[in-house]
Amino acid sequence: MPSVAARLKQVEASLPEGVKLVAVSKFHPVEALREAYDAGQRLFGESRVQELITKQPQMPDDVKWHFIGHLQTNKVRQLIGCRVALIESVDSDRLLRLIDAEAERAGVVQRVLLEVHVAQEETKFGFSPDELLEWMRSRRFETLKATHICGLMGMASNTDDEARIKADFKAIAEVYRTVRDDESLGLRGFDILSMGMSDDRDIAISEGSNMVRVGTAIFGAREY
Numbered sequence: 001m002p003s004v005a006a007r008l009k010q011v012e013a014s015l016p017e018g019v020k021l022v023a024v025s026k027f028h029p030v031e032a033l034r035e036a037y038d039a040g041q042r043l044f045g046e047s048r049v050q051e052l053i054t055k056q057p058q059m060p061d062d063v064k065w066h067f068i069g070h071l072q073t074n075k076v077r078q079l080i081g082c083r084v085a086l087i088e089s090v091d092s093d094r095l096l097r098l099i100d101a102e103a104e105r106a107g108v109v110q111r112v113l114l115e116v117h118v119a120q121e122e123t124k125f126g127f128s129p130d131e132l133l134e135w136m137r138s139r140r141f142e143t144l145k146a147t148h149i150c151g152l153m154g155m156a157s158n159t160d161d162e163a164r165i166k167a168d169f170k171a172i173a174e175v176y177r178t179v180r181d182d183e184s185l186g187l188r189g190f191d192i193l194s195m196g197m198s199d200d201r202d203i204a205i206s207e208g209s210n211m212v213r214v215g216t217a218i219f220g221a222r223e224y
């Protein structure tokens with residue numbers, strides 16, 4: 001099997017300019033992360049707070065960590081405490097309020113993405129497109145004190161049906177552009193559209209993604 005470094009290079013080479021790569025290292029040992037780091041990767045994504053907290057001190061300081069999993073409200077304080085560059089998976093107003101309160105308490109500005117839910121699966125978290133637009137237009141973001149909403153994150157349905165995947169990404173991208181281009185909202189620095197994983201990243205990019213979250217194609221299959 002090719003090395004982590006070789007696979008990382010291959011994935012990097014496949015990305016158009018302007019698309020950022022988050023190496024999703026969840027369930028993989030720190031040795032694998034180091035291999036990617038030594039090959040130049042600095043952006044890593046984890047989906048469990050405890051795992052991130054365990055790995056962070058074992059990696060160099062210039063690693064940027066993204067949190068991409070469902071964040072339980074009772075773990076918010078721990079996560080803010082370890083200075084995550086971006087929480088990509090803010091899936092409710094309540095979670096956002098908690099993050100804001102903890103960030104203010106810690107004296108930091110937390111960068112986040114709001115998660116848009118369009119996939120068929122009932123179990124996926126996030127704002128529906130209508131909820132998100134309505135949340136934005138209600139201007140509730142204006143009351144945030146220590147949180148910067150940098151864009152949106154989303155996932156396509158878990159299916160082999162490429163037309164369905166494309167339609168899902170298109171729907172997420174449309175919400176993103178509607179919010180970004182709505183000057184009346186006066187948002188600044190709203191410019192990240194995170195969508196696409198190992199198997200569907202090309203479709204996501206063709207629909208306008210500028211951040212992909214790739215695990216398996218870099219690190220191999222996960223052992224849960």
Ligand SMILES: *Cc1c(COP(=O)(O)O)cnc(C)c1O
Nearest residue numbers: 024047068197198213214215216
């Ligand atoms: C695990 C995960 C990924 C990476 O998935 P791969 O198929 O291994 O590339 C991307 N995004 C999220 C939110 C994930 O939980």
